[in-house]
Amino acid sequence: MNYTKQIQDIASKLFTEGKIDIFIGYQQNSFDDNQVPVLITDPAEIPKLVFSDKSVFNLTNYLKFEHTKNKRVGLVVKGCDSRSLNLLLTEKQVKRENLYVIGVCCEGVTDDNGAKAKNCEVCVMPDPVVYDEILGNPSGKKPYRVDPDVAEVAKMPLVERADYFEEIFQNCIRCNACRHSCPLCYCSKCCIDQETSTLYNGSNTVSSAVHALLTWSMHLAGRCVDCRNCEKACPSHLPLHLLHKQNEKVIFENFQEHLSGMIADDRGAFYKYNQKDPDDFIM
């Protein structure tokens, strides 16, 4: 999955034709073989651009910042990234006409240790769902699978599971990197930082972490596209995907196999309903 050449060509074409002001891609890290995002405004920097199975970060996260808002942006998206882009378009956070999207048919990315990333194992949509130009051959939608980590944790007895999660919340330092790295967390002021929240959960204690992380995952329920930017950003290496994948599982199984961001104008599972939704959990 090496599209360095193609992406450089497209980027240079876009700049020459004056179609974009800024290009968001990946560049090689200076000290190891990992890649980091790069935002290019000067065509001279195009040779920096690379793309391979190390191009992990979901670049649509950059679309929420001041310096990309209302600019014409070219960017590279993989399958999961394009789903979050779809949601951003639906939620009117970016204008389609301002974007030039290079969609890559993803063959799975690798983690820091060179192994296939865990979210790619359960990926449902490796192909881009929004793009202007597509690279690679689409391999089609994959059947949904319950995340093996979620299945494993769900099997634990209650107390053990509670202990396991308490450990997670204990390790959370509430830096909010998960929120900032999430492309779908674009609120101008997060509810967690607002007074109604800080009055009772302003500290960085375990209970406050429970409050922050559960609220956050509820806000992403039915929207999370499993790009795992949050997990990559977490300095405490917490398995945050457990929360999202658990919600995704409940939503997929109960709400007409809803998967977030797959189709345009689908706002997520909580913004529509079906009269036949499960009712047996209610007395």
Next chain:
Amino acid sequence: METQEKEVKGSVQSAENPGLTAPADWQPVIIGILCNWCSYAGSDLTGTSRIQYPPNIRIIRVPCSSRVDPWFIIKSLQATADGVLISGCHPGDCHYIAGNYYARRRFLVIKNLLNFVGYHENRVQFSWVSAAEGAKFAQVVAKVTDDIKKLGPLHRYKKENF
């Protein structure tokens, strides 16, 4: 209620923290969030009908079950509540047309999520109670209270240092 007056020997274990116990006559705090048009009216009818139920529930009125943000549940459990009951209009009877349909989706997800991170599934319960179902409201409260008494006090993820 008779069940309360019965003397129970020993102590109650917390379902999430088996090491922590409470005295046998421990009384849980349950927060009930009721929609104004059906469940709150139903609970009023329970009162006017003089149907008795356990006194552990503290009722909060909201206009519609769709007003219930999952926050309220999380915050209740963090504060003093040992359990939460949320009640709204039966599907199709929502005073605001479809509020409870939207709410129902959130409820299913938050219920599962809370259970997933270590709350016992009976800590948070939901019911549909219409304005005519005074008797049902009493039954629901009795059941929820009974369930939570069995679970013992909630210690997991409570606000610290209080």
Next chain:
Amino acid sequence: MARVGVFVCFCGANIADFVDVPAVVEEVKKIREVKYAVYYKYMCSDPGQQIIKDAIAQYRLTSVVVAACSPRMHEKTFRRAVSEAGLNPYLLEIANIREHSSWVHQKNKKAATEKAGDLIRMAVAKSIANEQLHEISVPVTKRALVIGGGIAGIQAALDIADAHIPVVLVERSPSIGGRMAQLDETFPTLDCSQCILTPKMVDVASHPYIELIPYSEVIGLEGYVGNYKAKIKKKASYVNFSLCTGCGACTQKCPVKVPNEFNMGIDKRKAIYTPFPQAVPNKPVIDAEHCNMLLKGKCGICSKVCEKGAIDYTMKDEVIEREIGAVVVATGYDLWDPKPYEEYGVGRFKDVITSLEFERMVSASGPTGGLPIRPSDGKVPKTVVFIKCIGSRDEAKGIEYCSKICCMYTAKHAILLHHKVHDSRAYVFYMDVRAAGKGYEEFVKRAQVETGTTYLRGRVSKIYKMGDKLMVRGEDAQLGQVVEIEADMVVLATAIIPYKTNPALARLLGISYDKYGYLSEAHPKLRPVETAKAGIFLAGCTQAPKDIPDTVAQASACAAKVCGIFSGDALKKDPMISVVNPDYCSGCQNCVQVCPYQAITTEEIPITRGSKETRTVAKINEGVCQGCGSCAAVCRSMAISLKGFTDSQIINEIVSI
């Protein structure tokens, strides 16, 4: 700092017997914000309210908590009292210690007392976060729109107009009158339908406060109660009504003949026609689907014979707009097509007809001059079988509900048959006779006794032809026998259904409809004429099957509701509605998606003060919002809060226990 007064009610013995009220007051006094706490025998009484008013002044209270019965009972009373003392009425909170404590924990005084204390503590905590709210005043356009010119629409329009409120009456056909104009006589009094209806139709046409727009349809409605804007499409009639005198020369000379829908297709009308002689307005229209001139460009006879030159073949559909404040929907009913009853020979046997066809036949102004005749051979039938519940109460073939009027009109038909054909004999097959109504049971008795109509309880299993007779085979369930009747004619009492266009109309108006297509009322019992959308009301069979008196009553009720809205220059609305904080709104528009009333729109605001660049934020229409709070719960950035039930109020309650 908040200064809260707490007023605990004994409610006679209702609370005091099961809750230790003085102890509760002592407990409540310990709360820091509580500056005054007192109990009284009946807080809702005048002296009780006076205590509250005095305390507000004396202790400079910033909010008031009354611990008494349910807020659903006396919230308004206490709000008024608080407001009379000069405090904003929305700074009042009620702690429901009667329905939620004393009455339900009568065997455990200690627990009931403790709970009452907690409930008051919660109300105090909530009241601290209460804000001053002011009733919302929405300006009102005092003009009503009535959709449908049947008896429901006519009655509503007249009643509203009589209150000197302008009415726009929109009717889709060329004349008002609706189904009632097609009827001969009405049950249970057998007075002539036209005789009682046509004066009302004339009143409509001549009423100074009614603007009658016939041959038109409502195609759009924007806005909210008091401030709607309706788009009305005037279909091209090809006749200039202002020139036309209604002389009728054109209709006589027109060469094209078309089945006459007013007479259920029993006779023919012309391509240029007035639906019936007493039509209002009594002006012809050209049926563009059949007019030779419009279809082929040949003919033009009507234009030649018209002395006034009122015919205009170039006329186009026209869209007009009217600003209105309230809407009455009275689109009436349609007849169910009995085609699925193949065993009754529907469509195969000409002499199996529907009840409305029969109605037209026996009408003095009808196609047969008031005499029922067999469509097959023109003979007057001697034996007629009436079959009820065709389509009604039939889950398999028709619809589940009872059409309500069939029992009565079938009895009427039996009597009318006897009046017209003295030596005739009528049989009625029925499932039940539902004759609940003033004079109704007597009327059915009259049909049975006076006219000798035979009522047979049971279903007809089959109709077959024998010579020119129809053999009706059915079961008399009371005798348990199969009966077979040799009939000249069979009349099917078909069910009534809403118009197929109802769902589209409902979507256009933003109201809901049920699975059959009937428009839904706001509450089946207590708000039967309102819809869930404020300012839109329902009259007649568009809501559910009903007879003429019920329809007229509902139409008048609608008129009363409309006059209520228009009674002041502005509408007063409960201020407990949602409000957007544009600073926090990120413009994702999820609230727009979940709002059941389409009360949320978007607006563009500058990114920062004075900036030219804009961003989109949500905007709540105060006139439309009903205060359900769905938007507040889905707003991730908490930019929306529901006044009266804000996050801080509810969280204050949660953490105060």
Next chain:
Amino acid sequence: MSFSIYETDKQGLTAFYDAVAGKFETYAPVEKFGKFDYRRITKIAEGNPDSPIAATMTVKPLFFPKSSPILKFQENKEETLISNNIEGDLSSGKRVILGIRHCDARGLQVLDKVYSWDFIDTDYQKKRENTILVSTRCDKAGVNCFCTSLDYDVENSDAHDVKIVNGLNGKIYIKAVTQKGEDFLKESPVSLKLAGNDSDEEMKKQYKSFESSFRLKMNYKEINEKLQNKFDSPEFETISRNCIGCNTCAFICPTCHCFKISDEKIRDTGVRYKSYDSCNNTYFTLMAGGHNPRPVKYRRWRQRAMHKFVYYKERFGVNLCVGCGHCAISCPVNISIFEVVNKVANS
């Protein structure tokens, strides 16, 4: 004043660690979710004092926790009762922290300045006094490390009390660096063998080898001087473009010490907490009334870089950055403060 040096081997060191862990309240890096942070241990096997630097959180939370209750209050009718004694907050006994790095220890030394200036934070001071820092000299620099390029002497640092050096000859040297360390080693629960005369030489050798392994090097004096005139450098804007504003750098930095105060109240009881905050936070500088002097990212970055390399030095005479590289390791987009200051200084 010179302190004792002891020498031992792998088993000896383990025995020493175990003895310490058995006797004192001991902390060491313990693995959790693929990274190490300092936790209470009773046996050295529970932790790993030789944890790789790239995966180790700093020691800061043991002195300045992510969230600490500072007081408890009870609202009565007329007054608010305040109690400072919050259970389990202050550790009264002696603590020993094993396996820390000299950059971590230096971080504490830098923090001491701000905690003993203006307001004396007694809580912090007490924790510092009661703690013995036993550091392990790194064998090799991490990819993002640049501690040797800064304004302190890594080799002879006195920020820790005891340092442990893995000599290139296979011997392990345990050296007391402060009087506190000297006393601690004297009272050692296992007997330690005094090192031979070559120990100083061996430790120097090890340091040389360590020093030569650095990827990142800079001239601190020059950078510091240049930076002072770079407040308006456009480079801040370019650098901040990549930043996603996640705050991770500040939260895991051994010297970042900004905090926020928040109250949590249930019924009429409340707790006041002091918790980490970060200058990278958009609302960090938001004032009552709505003015925000640092509303855009590059200004927050400028604050961060200049505070680390210029302002703190001006005020307290030490550089706030200790060159540990934790921020670059944790940054999801790998922004390194080293690159930032170099780029800005040379712009």
